[in-house]
Amino acid sequence: MGRTDAGRVVVVTGAGQGLGRAHALAFAAAGARVVVNDVGAGAAEVVGEIQRAGGTAIASVGDVADWGYAEQLVSVAVEAFGQLDALVNNAGLVRDRMLVNLSEAEWDLVLRVDLKGHFAPLRHAAAYWRDRAKAGAPVAARVVNTSSGAGLMGSVGQSNYAAAKAGVAALTQVAAVELARYGITVNAVAPSARTAMTAAVFADTMRAPEDGFDQMAAENVSPLVVWLASADAGDVTGRVFEVAGGEVSVADGWQHGEPVxxxxxWQPEELGPVVRDLIARGPVPAPVYGA
Structure with missing residues (x-):
């Protein structure tokens, strides 16, 4: 979001720390008016940072997986700033455990926050933009979701998180097609960054970088998120971008394989050699993280 996008209104969920905080600060620096969501005091703290830097932001404390609150979050943005232009779905958590030790509660919590917590705000924001489009108002709306390499490739010890983040990628693809008619783009990022949530995974990157560039800083992800939420990004939708340090790439999902x-x-006894031949002639899948 360049300065030409100054004044656009952006909701960032889970913005009290980590990636969400970095995104909120980057949007404010680009001139956006930011609604900072989180479940605790972190939202107000980030708003304070933005305001001290001369930016415009308000806090909204609540659970984005709660249907009523997700609807309220959209209303807060519109009532405070008169419009909503972009939604950045970032809120998430992990409860890592090997599959055979994973509890029902740990499964349900991660799917609720990481997947439903994307769907609920997206659903209400999309309804707001659809109504505006049907009323004849110009709409250049943007949604940026947060998937993960775990959702794209799988990750040992994270079956709940991987399932949720794979769901985010699929939700992004479907929403992009369904909402295009209303002037809404929907993309996702799959970031690699050091945050409180990933501290254990990236513990070996905690030391200061020798070259002055911290490859794992959360702030490295925000420029792409800010651009994807900008008016300039109207021709990009339905894509998932991997971001790590200074590297950006487009992830390529499932493709139809060559059929036989x-x-x-088919008879069951015929299929052994057929399946093995298809696998031998097909591309080698990317390995699951941690395998």
Whole structure:
């Protein structure tokens, strides 16, 4: 979001710390008016940082996986600033455990916050933009979701988190197609960064970088998020971007493989060599993280 986008209104969820905080500060520095969401005191603290730097922001404390609050979050932005232009779904948590030790509560919590916590704000923001579009108002709306390498490739010990983040990637693709008619783009990032949530994973990167560039700083992810939420990004939708340090790439999801057609119903005993040949001729899948 360049200075030409100054004045756009952006909601950032889970913005009290980590990636969300970095995004909120970057949006404010670019001239956006920011609604900083979090479940605790961190939202007000980030708003204070933005205001001390001369930016405009308000805090909204609440659980984005709560249906009523997610609707309220959209209303807060519109009532405070007269409009909503972009939604950055960032809120998430982890409860890492090997599958055979994972509890039902740990599964439900991660799916609720990381996946439903994306869907609920997106659903209400999309309804707001759809109504504006149907009323004839110009809409250049942007949604940036947060997936993960765990959701794209899988990650040992994170079956709940990987399932939720894979769901975010699929939700992004479907929403991009459904909402394009209303002037809404929907993309996702799959960041690698050191935050409180990933401290254990990236513990070996805690020391100061020798070259002065911290490859794992959360702030490295924010420029792409800010651009994807800008008016300039209207021709990019339905994509998932991996971001790490100074590196950006487009992740490529499932593709149809080359088929073998018997022209009739297969017999089970026939399929062993057929399946093995298809696997041998197909691309080697990216390994699951931690495998």
């Amino acid at each position: 057609n018997a022209g009739r119903r």
